[in-house]
Amino acid sequence: MKYTMSVILEPPEEEKVAGLTSAWGMKVAATFYHDKKQYGNGYHLGLKPPDSPVNVIDLRYDETFDPDKPEEWLERWARSYWTGKNGSWQIKELVIKKAD
Numbered sequence: 001m002k003y004t005m006s007v008i009l010e011p012p013e014e015e016k017v018a019g020l021t022s023a024w025g026m027k028v029a030a031t032f033y034h035d036k037k038q039y040g041n042g043y044h045l046g047l048k049p050p051d052s053p054v055n056v057i058d059l060r061y062d063e064t065f066d067p068d069k070p071e072e073w074l075e076r077w078a079r080s081y082w083t084g085k086n087g088s089w090q091i092k093e094l095v096i097k098k099a100d
Helices: 013-017 070-081
Strands: 001-011 023-034 043-048 055-058 091-099
Touching: 001 070, 070 091
Parallel strands: none
Antiparallel strands: 001 023, 001 091, 023 043, 043 055
16 A cells, blocks of 8 residues: 655744744655564554655554554554644645555
């Protein structure tokens, strides 16, 4: 299961107060891998931002992950990762599409 996540991020409120107001965007390749020989549900997620190595998230024991609805999980993850709180950037726009 392959997806492309297009995200536009804006600085957290603390940075806006300090004068940083520019948003920036990126496309992240998201690939869900399944290995039925693994423990739990057997799923991992590989995230590949541009010019960066692949980051792997272990989903084997994530009870919120539904293999029939990977887009929903990916959106929940993105919105909880880029919240704009505690110095993290916040999502201004998020589009998730199934990749070819």
